[in-house]
Structure formats: C-alpha cells, structure tokens
Amino acid sequence: MDGELFPRERAEIAPGAVHLPDWLGPRRQRELLAACREWARPPAGLRTVRTPGGGTMTARQVCLGLHWYPYGYARTAVDGDGAPVKPMPGWLSDLGRRAVADAGAAPLAPGEAYDIALVNFYGGDSRMGMHRDAEERSAAPVVSLSLGDSCLFRFGNTASRGRPFRDVELRSGDLFVFGGPGRLSFHGVPKVLPGTAPPGLGLTGRLNITLRVGGLGP
Numbered sequence: 723m724d725g726e727l728f729p730r731e732r733a734e735i736a737p738g739a740v741h742l743p744d745w746l747g748p749r750r751q752r753e754l755l756a757a758c759r760e761w762a763r764p765p766a767g768l769r770t771v772r773t774p775g776g777g778t779m780t781a782r783q784v785c786l787g788l789h790w791y792p793y794g795y796a797r798t799a800v801d802g803d804g805a806p807v808k809p810m811p812g813w814l815s816d817l818g819r820r821a822v823a824d825a826g827a828a829p830l831a832p833g834e835a836y837d838i839a840l841v842n843f844y845g846g847d848s849r850m851g852m853h854r855d856a857e858e859r860s861a862a863p864v865v866s867l868s869l870g871d872s873c874l875f876r877f878g879n880t881a882s883r884g885r886p887f888r889d890v891e892l893r894s895g896d897l898f899v900f901g902g903p904g905r906l907s908f909h910g911v912p913k914v915l916p917g918t919a920p921p922g923l924g925l926t927g928r929l930n931i932t933l934r935v936g937g938l939g940p
Contacts (some may be wrong), residue, residue: 725915727826730743730744731743733890734864735877735888735890735898736788736877736879736888736900736904736907736911737903737904738757738827738863738900738901738902738903738904738905739877739898739899739900739904739907740825740826740827740898740899740900741890741892741896741897741898742824742825742894742896742898742899743893743895743896744893744896744898745821745824745867745896745897746867746869746894746895746897747895748895748920748922748923750895751869751894751895751909751920751923752922752923753866754869754931755869755870755923755924755925755929757797757811757814758784758841758929758931760783761786761841762784762841762843764805765803765805765806766784766785766789766798766802766803766805766806766807766808767784767798767802767803768782768783768784768841768843769782769783769784769799769801769802769803770782771783771791771792771801772792773792774792775826777866779850780844780845780847780848780849780850781842781843781844781848781849781850781911781930782842782843783840783841783842783843784808784911785799785808785838785839785840785841785842786807786809786810786811786814786838786839786841787805787807787809787810787836787838787839787936788807788837788838788936788938789802789807790838790840792883793856793857795838795857795938796877801897802839810836810837810838810839811860813869814836814839814933815835815836815837815933817835817865817867817933818836818865818933819835819868820898821865821897821933822862822863822865822899822901823864824897825897825899827863827899827901827902828863828901830862830935830938831860831862832933834860834862834937835935836862836865836933836934836935837934837935837936838858838933838934838935838936839863839931839932839933839934840854840880840931840932840934841930841931842910842927842929842930842932843927843928843929844873844914844927844928844929845914845927845932846871846873846914846916846927847914848911848914848927848928849910849911849912849913849914850910850911851883851910852876852878852883852908852909852910853883853908853909853910854880854906854907854908854909854933855905855906855934856906858934858935858936858937858938859936859937859938860883860915860934860935860936860937861901861905862901862935863899863900863901863902863905864899864900864905864932864933864934865897865898865899865933866892866897866898866899866900866930866932866933866934867896867897867923867930867931867932867933868892868893868894868895868896868897868898868928868929868930869894869895869923869928869930869931870894870919870923870925870926870927870928870929870935871894871914871915871916871917871918871921871925871926871927871928872891872892872893872894872914872915872918872928873891873892873913873914873915873928873930874889874890874891874911874912874913874914874918874933875889875890875891875892875898875909875910875911875914876888876889876890876909876911876912877889877890877900877904877909878908878909878910879907879908880903880904880906880907880908882908883908887908891915893918894919894920894923894925894927895920907918911930914917914927
C-alpha cells in the first residue's frame with residue numbers, strides 16, 4: 723500500500739482529521755443498517771450516480787435532507803426518479819453532533835445542525851476517486867460512519883489529488899471526522915476488502931454514511 727496504515731486506536735490522521743475505531747457498537751450498527759435499508763427504498767431511493775461526462779460511479783447512493791449530484795444539491799432526486807428527497811432524521815443529526823464532540827473537533831456554529839446525509843453502498847469491486855466535499859457553504863466538520871466490509875480510505879491534502887496522502891483501514895463501526903484545516907482535503911476509497919464485515923451484521927458490501935452541514939438556507 724502506498725500510504726501509511728495506522729494502528730487500531732484513536733488517531734489524528736492529519737490536522738483536523740480524526741479516526742475513532744469501533745465508535746458504533748454492534749447494536750447501533752444493526753439499527754443504522756436497518757435505517758439505511760429503509761432509506762434505500764423508492765421513491766428517491768438508492769440510485770446509480772451519473773457524472774457530467776457520461777460515466778457512472780461504482781458506488782450507489784441515496785441522500786437525505788438534500789439530494790447531491792455532481793456537483794451541487796437539489797430538493798428532488800434530479801438524477802433519480804425526481805421524487806422529493808427523504809428528510810434528514812433528527813436522531814441522525816444528533817449522532818453527527820455527538821461524533822464531532824467525541825472526535826474533539828470544533829463544534830458547530832450556533833444554529834447549525836447536520837442537515838444532509840449521503841449514504842453510499844460499495845460492492846466488492848466499488849471504488850471512489852479522490853474528491854473534495856466542497857458543495858457546502860458551511861465549514862462544519864464532515865462526519866463519516868462505516869458499516870459492513872472494511873475499506874482502504876485515502877486521506878490526502880487540500881492542494882491536489884496526489885501526494886501527500888495517508889491510508890487508513892476503516893472497519894464496520896468506525897468513525898472518521900474531518901474539519902478545520904482538513905475540511906477540504908481530497909479523499910477517496912481505492913479499495914474495498916470483501917468478506918470482512920462482522921458476521922452478525924447481515925451485510926455483504928460496505929455502507930458509508932457521510933453527514934454534512936449544508937449552510938445552504940431554506
């Protein structure tokens with residue numbers, strides 16, 4: 723592997739970027755998986771994301787709060803079935819706020835709340851290229867939760883998709899938070915590790931739930 727792999731303990735991967743292994747216990751993982759399966763149902767359910775150049779992402783996605791498409795947000799599933807986006811649950815927003823506190827990241831600004839969730843499903847051969855989460859107007863930290871198969875997560879720099887970067891193995895239940903100077907860092911998933919999900923979870927593949935504060939107004 724090209725990047726540095728970190729041990730299974732709380733670690734600051736880069737300025738503003740923190741990895742907390744096993745943050746979600748087995749019961750909470752099962753509850754979150756059940757919720758993801760409900761969100762994936764139509765309308766505005768799990769869909770294949772199409773890029774402006776005509777390609778498709780290998781990870782499939784469903785959105786809550788606002789619908790993300792390359793590269794913006796809408797209130798309807800504009801590249802899906804056109805239905806209104808499912809609402810962001812209050813309990814999921816609260817989970818994001820607790821994640822930030824546990825990671826020791828800068829708290830949200832007064833009046834802010836996590837109002838967008840992107841749920842990505844990765845099959846064994848899925849990938850995510852290096853990209854930045856730059857469509858939001860808020861500088862609040864991004865919260866990432868992992869379920870199912872482990873993956874190699876690559877966290878880079880703010881200047882380019884290339885080096886320097888660091889690689890972290892994210893397993894089911896892990897939390898990754900990045901904000902502050904690392905908020906606009908490039909990051910991606912070059913590899914999923916099939917067959918590594920906890921046996922009792924009942925998931926083949928990987929789910930990643932990314933929580934964001936849009937700051938986009940009503």
